[in-house]
Amino acid sequence: MSLAEPAALPVAASAPARLHILNRFSHRFKASLPAYLLLLPSLIFLALFTYGAMGRVFVDALYQRATPKAPLRFVGLDNINAVLADPAFTGAVVNNLIYAVGTAIPSIALALLFALALSRTNAVTSALRAALFLPVLIPMVAASALFLFIFLPNVGLLDYYIGRFLPVLPNWLGDSDIALYAIMVITIWKNAGYYMLFFLAGLQAVPEDVMEAAHLDGAGPYQRLRHIILPELKPTFLFVIVIATLNAVTQVDHVFVMTKGGPSNSTSLVLFYIYEQAVEHYDIGKASAATLLTLAALMGLTALSFRTMANREGGA
Amino acid sequence: MTLIDRLFKDTPLATRREITPKLGFALTVLLAIVWLIPFLWMGVATLRPPSDGINAMAELMPSLKPTLDNIRDAWEIGDFPRYALNTTIICTGILSVQFVTITLAGFAFARLDFAGKSLIFYLFLMQLMLVPVLLIVPNLSLVAQLGLYDTLIGVMMPFFASAFGTFLMRQAFEAIPTELEDAALIDGASLLQRIRHIYVPLSMPSFSAFAIISVTSHWNDFLWPLMVINSPDKRPLTVGLSVFTATAEGTQAWGTIAAGTLMVIAPLLVTFLIFQKRFISSFVTSGIK
Numbered sequence: 001m002s003l004a005e006p007a008a009l010p011v012a013a014s015a016p017a018r019l020h021i022l023n024r025f026s027h028r029f030k031a032s033l034p035a036y037l038l039l040l041p042s043l044i045f046l047a048l049f050t051y052g053a054m055g056r057v058f059v060d061a062l063y064q065r066a067t068p069k070a071p072l073r074f075v076g077l078d079n080i081n082a083v084l085a086d087p088a089f090t091g092a093v094v095n096n097l098i099y100a101v102g103t104a105i106p107s108i109a110l111a112l113l114f115a116l117a118l119s120r121t122n123a124v125t126s127a128l129r130a131a132l133f134l135p136v137l138i139p140m141v142a143a144s145a146l147f148l149f150i151f152l153p154n155v156g157l158l159d160y161y162i163g164r165f166l167p168v169l170p171n172w173l174g175d176s177d178i179a180l181y182a183i184m185v186i187t188i189w190k191n192a193g194y195y196m197l198f199f200l201a202g203l204q205a206v207p208e209d210v211m212e213a214a215h216l217d218g219a220g221p222y223q224r225l226r227h228i229i230l231p232e233l234k235p236t237f238l239f240v241i242v243i244a245t246l247n248a249v250t251q252v253d254h255v256f257v258m259t260k261g262g263p264s265n266s267t268s269l270v271l272f273y274i275y276e277q278a279v280e281h282y283d284i285g286k287a288s289a290a291t292l293l294t295l296a297a298l299m300g301l302t303a304l305s306f307r308t309m310a311n312r313e314g315g316a
Numbered sequence: 317m318t319l320i321d322r323l324f325k326d327t328p329l330a331t332r333r334e335i336t337p338k339l340g341f342a343l344t345v346l347l348a349i350v351w352l353i354p355f356l357w358m359g360v361a362t363l364r365p366p367s368d369g370i371n372a373m374a375e376l377m378p379s380l381k382p383t384l385d386n387i388r389d390a391w392e393i394g395d396f397p398r399y400a401l402n403t404t405i406i407c408t409g410i411l412s413v414q415f416v417t418i419t420l421a422g423f424a425f426a427r428l429d430f431a432g433k434s435l436i437f438y439l440f441l442m443q444l445m446l447v448p449v450l451l452i453v454p455n456l457s458l459v460a461q462l463g464l465y466d467t468l469i470g471v472m473m474p475f476f477a478s479a480f481g482t483f484l485m486r487q488a489f490e491a492i493p494t495e496l497e498d499a500a501l502i503d504g505a506s507l508l509q510r511i512r513h514i515y516v517p518l519s520m521p522s523f524s525a526f527a528i529i530s531v532t533s534h535w536n537d538f539l540w541p542l543m544v545i546n547s548p549d550k551r552p553l554t555v556g557l558s559v560f561t562a563t564a565e566g567t568q569a570w571g572t573i574a575a576g577t578l579m580v581i582a583p584l585l586v587t588f589l590i591f592q593k594r595f596i597s598s599f600v601t602s603g604i605k
Binding site: 028029031032034035036038039041042043044045046048049050051052053054056057060110113114116117118126128129130131132133134135136137138139140141142143144145146147148149150152155156157159160161189193194197198201220221222246249250253256257271274275278279284287288291294295298299302 | 334336337340341343344345347348351352353354355357358361370371373374375376416417418420421423424428429430431432433436439440442443445446447448449450451452453454455456457458473474476477478479482507532535536537538539542543553554555557558561562565570573574576577580581584585588589592595596599600
């Protein structure tokens, strides 16, 4: 922790003094060696698959092949421009924004309701918490397999039980106006129980005596929620919103299994677009450009939220 | 004393007569039931004989003549034993290497003082912000260059270092009193011996918390193995299930799909129901992952 120490040496650095600094550094490096050796295994894998991958995305986004077998040539920002001009990409971005807002808000609202209702621990609430948490554990692919049948036209679970109340049976996954919303239902079902955990933890911080005092002052349940509980949960909200947004971009396996982006691209999301470019069109340049844009957007968002959080803590 | 009164008996006396919390609770109970319906259907459909026909498939009342035919079909057609083996290899492979890397790095951050500590700390922190799924394209070309395309090692490799695990272990090691280590130091124990015999045994709860998060998330991984694996006999459960579902959907074999899904998620569900408390607390810490 004493990196700054050499600066405190006399300014007139004569030759022996400079040697002295050098010695200190080599001594310090020697003292640090065991730590570096312990960190080495982790750093190798991080260098390969995190920082190296980041660098690769930057470089790959600048190159393009005319045909899959043609040599690579430098194209500068052409890939980025091509991606931004691609209606399939902008469509995927719009879909992903709708998907993010349409999954984050309902799942967070439900999570808050669940946490408020189940904040006390007894046998009944533990069982209910477990029931609501079960979908979090299962793979998105397994959830997709179950919901494929639930959304199956005519004979599926939804049509079988609810269809008789509807004038026309919608084709849940086959109608381009509905499919994205059907996909969103699965995400909400899967994530609400996860976010509930954070609200349950956050609710522990709400002081019971303040709640009772507020009640004595005549505050009803709604007022206590609005003026005591919600302000106390603000950091939890911020945190859960960040996770929900990240999930809206990364946790989209059901699109691959259930709709493959269709019908007519109505459920194509950004990660699916990247996958299509890389795996189906072998267009690494465009896939990297799209990855770069997505990473930039997400890192901007996390940085912003960290700053808001830091500001809040600093101001408090 | 009615059931509702019993449930609310530990609420503060003053608020016990309010109606809104009870409505919220009732709504939650209702939604919890709705939340369980897909699982209920999965169980009922697995045991329903195919002779009941497609029109009875959605019926949530269990069949009167339950059968294990669907499970047998899924087991035979789907090659699930092979998929389960691959997933097990992937999860244990990742976890064993992670245990080594996070223990060593966690110890360095917790107990050693070295030049550039905060810089390296931020390098680790960056991994938490760069979600690995987004780096599939560059990582796939790297895995291919290393000659690991279509191998299980290729699936595991990007996850061998874990910033989340490192921070978890750092926290656990910092809580261990240095006096214990000093005693071992006097006895002449080397650095690795001290980690192995003092720090690791005392940090088991953190290891198990990390194991839960690591295994569940890699058990459920889909997109990355889908890209790396090409041969059918190297597929993990998730990729296998998606291929199986696509085939069985064509023949409307929903009972077998339900049985296949059940096989994929049963190990996780059973472990969860046994270690419920541990799972929940691990998942709360995983928020920063």
